[in-house]
Amino acid sequence: MIDKNWRKKFRNITLEEGKAYWEEGAISQLDIQGDRISALVGGTWNYRVNILMKDGLPKTMFCGCMDAADGNHCKHMAAVLLAAEEKERPVSHLDVSSYIRDLSRDELMNLVLDLAKDEYTANRIAFRYSARSPEAQLKKVSRMMDEFFEPYRDHSFLNAIESCVFQRNVCSLLEDTAEELWNRKSYEEAFRLSTDVFLRLNDVIYDDFSDIESIMDSCMDIWKKIIRLPGTDGKNLVKSWLKARMNDDSIREILYETMEDFLDEELTTPDDWREELKEIDRTLELFEKEHGKAPVSETFLHRPKVRKRIGLMEELGADEAEVDAWCHEHWQFADVRDICMNKAENRGDKKKVISILEESRKLDAANPLLVKEYSDRLLKLYEEAGDRKKVADELLDRFHHESHEEQRNIYHRIRKLLSKEE
Numbered sequence: 001m002i003d004k005n006w007r008k009k010f011r012n013i014t015l016e017e018g019k020a021y022w023e024e025g026a027i028s029q030l031d032i033q034g035d036r037i038s039a040l041v042g043g044t045w046n047y048r049v050n051i052l053m054k055d056g057l058p059k060t061m062f063c064g065c066m067d068a069a070d071g072n073h074c075k076h077m078a079a080v081l082l083a084a085e086e087k088e089r090p091v092s093h094l095d096v097s098s099y100i101r102d103l104s105r106d107e108l109m110n111l112v113l114d115l116a117k118d119e120y121t122a123n124r125i126a127f128r129y130s131a132r133s134p135e136a137q138l139k140k141v142s143r144m145m146d147e148f149f150e151p152y153r154d155h156s157f158l159n160a161i162e163s164c165v166f167q168r169n170v171c172s173l174l175e176d177t178a179e180e181l182w183n184r185k186s187y188e189e190a191f192r193l194s195t196d197v198f199l200r201l202n203d204v205i206y207d208d209f210s211d212i213e214s215i216m217d218s219c220m221d222i223w224k225k226i227i228r229l230p231g232t233d234g235k236n237l238v239k240s241w242l243k244a245r246m247n248d249d250s251i252r253e254i255l256y257e258t259m260e261d262f263l264d265e266e267l268t269t270p271d272d273w274r275e276e277l278k279e280i281d282r283t284l285e286l287f288e289k290e291h292g293k294a295p296v297s298e299t300f301l302h303r304p305k306v307r308k309r310i311g312l313m314e315e316l317g318a319d320e321a322e323v324d325a326w327c328h329e330h331w332q333f334a335d336v337r338d339i340c341m342n343k344a345e346n347r348g349d350k351k352k353v354i355s356i357l358e359e360s361r362k363l364d365a366a367n368p369l370l371v372k373e374y375s376d377r378l379l380k381l382y383e384e385a386g387d388r389k390k391v392a393d394e395l396l397d398r399f400h401h402e403s404h405e406e407q408r409n410i411y412h413r414i415r416k417l418l419s420k421e422e
């Protein structure tokens with residue numbers, strides 16, 4: 001142990017000069033072996049200093065400089081003693097904190113990494129901070145989300161007043177965590193967090209859509225970021241997740257619609273439309289192979305998505321003639337006829353509507369409910385056109401197919417019709 005009274009053996013000016021040397025890091029090769037201290041002091045010239053200690057104080061000191069040759073205790077000796085003293089003294093936490101207080105982030109990183117070369121230190125760091133791995137972080141956040149969501153599952157409604165606090169809590173936890181994960185480039189984890197929160201909404205019982213709206217928006221903001229992430233497959237990640245969830249029957253309507261809109265607005269390109277159109281054509285081909293051109297009513301469960309097919313054609317810029325041609329090619333589908341009928345109605349082409357309805361009534365004769373619906377529409381149109389003969393024929397035609405009660409109803413309608421004719 002070095003006795004700090006060694007300083008008394010030096011002149012103040014020499015101590016100051018020695019301190020400057022020491023602070024500048026001029027001391028190298030410092031070696032302390034029992035009572036012997038040895039070091040090299042750099043400066044204009046390099047001097048080897050050797051000191052022999054006794055009872056904590058220097059007994060004999062040697063330096064090669066002129067000052068020492070004159071018999072003085074030189075600045076080099078003082079510098080070495082300061083360095084030896086520092087090396088010996090236990091460093092307090094206070095010292096450490098003063099040393100690292102002003103380090104930059106990079107310097108701190110390097111320092112920690114350097115320290116972590118020591119296995120014990122590395123283990124300690126892992127123990128203390130591994131819970132901040134993206135995976136662990138997700139678990140932690142998930143538990144916190146449990147607490148936010150628990151009150152509104154099954155046993156309690158989320159009302160407008162509670163929803164303010166609820167949404168703020170959920171959104172800020174979601175957004176903060178996602179940002180942290182994002183900064184760590186844990187994009188997939190950020191996405192998983194957003195989908196976890198989104199699906200939790202499936203169980204929340206709320207008064208009004210707006211009570212969960214901002215949470216949905218926060219989730220979708222993350223999806224948008226993932227999609228736009230350059231150099232990744234974010235688009236497919238989000239898309240395949242959405243598609244898989246939309247096939248899940250337990251998803252409530254509001255979530256389904258939100259996902260569907262997101263897919264349409266953010267993820268659907270003309271290439272997707274073309275792909276979907278081809279897919280519909282494949283099923284259509286198979287369907288026609290099996291059923292030929294036999295009429296297909298709207299109650300046929302697994303019929304090809306012809307409505308969607310027409311929508312896609314229009315979306316892709318097909319002109320009216322092209323769409324019409326396709327429709328007539330697939331006239332056996334009640335859906336196709338329905339679309340054409342609605343278009344004719346919108347143009348005010350009642351004649352066309354009537355002709356499609358009359359045709360459909362025959363084509364879909366096997367489906368009494370559909371026939372009745374056509375018939376109702378026809379009767380209305382005949383009446384509007386003042387075509388009493390058609391009305392009478394239609395009513396008579398229906399008469400045979402109706403229940404007793406309905407027959408009586410028709411009977412009265414025909415009587416009324418005839419009384420007008422007098």
Ligand SMILES: [Zn+2]
Nearest residue numbers: 063065074076
């Ligand atoms: Zn010297």
